[in-house]
Amino acid sequence: MSEKSPVEQHQERLAEWDKENLRSLLKTEYGKGFLWRLLEKCFVFSEPGVFDSSNATFHNLGRQAVGKQLLTQILEINPDAYTELAKIGKRESKWAIAALEQEKNTRKHKEKKMPDPNTEVKIEAPDVEVSAMFTPDEVKQRQDDLKSLWTDRRSKLSDDDRKKKTKPF
Numbered sequence: 001m002s003e004k005s006p007v008e009q010h011q012e013r014l015a016e017w018d019k020e021n022l023r024s025l026l027k028t029e030y031g032k033g034f035l036w037r038l039l040e041k042c043f044v045f046s047e048p049g050v051f052d053s054s055n056a057t058f059h060n061l062g063r064q065a066v067g068k069q070l071l072t073q074i075l076e077i078n079p080d081a082y083t084e085l086a087k088i089g090k091r092e093s094k095w096a097i098a099a100l101e102q103e104k105n106t107r108k109h110k111e112k113k114m115p116d117p118n119t120e121v122k123i124e125a126p127d128v129e130v131s132a133m134f135t136p137d138e139v140k141q142r143q144d145d146l147k148s149l150w151t152d153r154r155s156k157l158s159d160d161d162r163k164k165k166t167k168p169f
Helices: 006-026 029-041 054-077 081-111 136-155 159-164
Strands: 120-125 128-133
Touching: 006 029, 006 054, 029 054, 029 081, 054 081
Parallel strands: none
Antiparallel strands: 120 128
């Protein structure tokens, strides 16, 4: 019988370490989520072709080959892992969609040119809260007034009080 060369032994050790690392990733929700996102980035579940760029297509095909190899290793370790990963991927997709919706709504809100003058506005400052119906100019004026009031209060503090972070009133 022929013995394995040091290079072959090293490669076998590396392959076993890779399997152990994958096993540990598959034991946690975070690891499964990471693997699912990695497989998605490797175009395992989508087409790697880019319409007008053969270089980009070849690059993506290489990524897909690595992704398929990773998926094969995962399935060798745990044949049920794909369904577990897919469940996490579906949940993360829902989160991503919700986050996109929230961002879209926030963007719509920011795109409004002028706020409705009849909206209720709350102005908060330390120890002071004003809530009433104000126009945007009135809101700005009240914010400035509150800032100056707070600055005046802070200036009346002694150095010892500032260190203790106590309030003057």
